[in-house]
Amino acid sequence: MTESNDTTPLASLLAHLPTPEPGRRKGKLHSTTVAVLRNMIVTGVLAPGTRLNERELCEQFSVSRTPVREAIKTLTQDGLLRALPNYSAVVSELDPDELSSLIDVVVVIEGLAGELAVAHVTDEDIAEIGLLHYQMLLHHTRDELPGYFEANKAFHRRIVELSHNSILVWVWELLALRVDRARFSSNRWPTRWKAAIQEHQLILDALSARDGEKLARTMREHVRNGLSGLLTSLKAATEGGAPQND
Amino acid sequence: MTESNDTTPLASLLAHLPTPEPGRRKGKLHSTTVAVLRNMIVTGVLAPGTRLNERELCEQFSVSRTPVREAIKTLTQDGLLRALPNYSAVVSELDPDELSSLIDVVVVIEGLAGELAVAHVTDEDIAEIGLLHYQMLLHHTRDELPGYFEANKAFHRRIVELSHNSILVWVWELLALRVDRARFSSNRWPTRWKAAIQEHQLILDALSARDGEKLARTMREHVRNGLSGLLTSLKAATEGGAPQND
DNA sequence: GCCAAAACTCTTGCATGCAAGATGTATGCG
DNA sequence: CGCATACATCTTGCATGCAAGAGTTTTGGC
Helix, strand or coil: CCCCCCCCHHHHHCCCCCCCCCCCCCCCCCHHHHHHHHHHHHHCCCCCCECCCHHHHHHHHHCCHHHHHHHHHHHHHHCCCEEECCCCEEEEECHHHHHHEEEEHHHHHHHHHHHHHHCCHHHHHHHHHHHHHHHHHHHCCCCCHHHHHHHHHHHHHHCCCCCCCHHHHHHHHHHHHHHHHHHHCCCCCCCCCHHHHHHEEEEEHHHCCCHHHHHHHHHHHHHHHHHHHHEEEEHHHHHCCCCCCC | CCCCCCCCCHHHHHHHCCCCCCCCCCCCHHHHHHHHHHHHHHCCCCCCCCCCHHHHHHHHHHCCCHHHHHHHHHHHHHHCCEEECCCCCCCCCCHHHHHHHHHHHHHHHHHHHHHCCCCCCCCCHHHHHHHHHHHHHHHHHCHHHHHHHHHHHHHHHHHHCCCCCCCHHHHHHHHHHHHHHHHHHCCCCCCCHCCCCCCCCHHHHHHHHCCHHHHHHHHHHHHHHHHHHHHHHHHHHEEEECCCCC
């Protein structure tokens, strides 16, 4: 394991937000703890199966057990951790069955978002989403995967928000957490990248045309295509050992 | 052992689960607190807008602030409470906009469940769901609304579980919480009851025929019909209680 | 040498104490 | 008489202490 605490990626993540605002010492420890822990799980810094010792986390975050415990409860509810009574919380495995289930649900959720989006979309919205599309293009040509991921998520979130359906947004955020985990676990999609960009173009076209039915269809196909790639990648990883690098 | 001679409905709710297993004193205070509080909110014992004072809850539940705090955090994540920093948690309002949003999402979620259900359903499953249907019929003839509600929820949950999609079940449980709240808030649906039972029969037929497409359609219609009734009821209640017309 | 039981330790679950922010009230000033 | 400010109180946020359950090791018996 890692006894050296000087170059571990955990420390680098912690360095991001030690005390953002010294003036506001109160009411933030819990949320920041949740955010950092969630990031560590989603990005894979904390591998599935890892036991979370409350005391260790207290030392690493330099907080007491109370916010750590609350953070663990929160992330357990989000499905990122699994908790047994009188036992440490464990980072949940992302098994192919669950990802397969996730695909079906995200497909209908984003499909519904597409249906509803056209009712409220403005020219400004379209321009903003188009901007995100071209940001993704730029990241693609520069081969910047993290930046592309970020813009991609913003692209999808923006369309979901266009539905003006608070419940839909809420559910989508919950699902997106798990999608992100799957994405980070298989850090490369070889040929899908180009296809995804073309599908984004189709989505943008349907949105510009205010064609709700077409938008829903293209989004459903796009989501299913993308996540299916992740599923095969995950299946290959779990069945055939652990592909560290390509 | 407890001098619970208080006449408040709160006390009656607490009496349901004081100490289920004396042998397992540990690891249950949190979950029971969550369950009881959730019940109180869903059933309307705690009205929307109510401030939740941690100390009061501690006294009423006879527990310390730690499990109460964790329960509040949990229910806040479920959307039943709203929390501002350094302020008491407040029972969230169920406004018509949110219920309208909820309808669209539940419709696609249960529709997807219907699509997927036929792939795994066994004769035993159909028999069990049919049993629930006839339980509902019985409750209808006896005019037992609470019992009908319970069987109705079990009916829908059972079909959702038939999807064998863990994510779908998870999301449905989250949404069902809010649906239940809306149901309890408008405690009577005049003519819908009979129609709902007829639709349940259609659902059961489609399930028996293993017709996924038809099952999905009938479930979508049934859910939309039922929840739309709740929406109009809620709208009437909010407008009648607080006349805010521009 | 092996198995079992007891004691130890480790970790979580719950209770409680303390400090900071917020609210409500009373008082002083304009 | 009204408003603003300062004080008192309340309430939450975080830290910490204590006990119980689970795992581990050691020791005793066979």
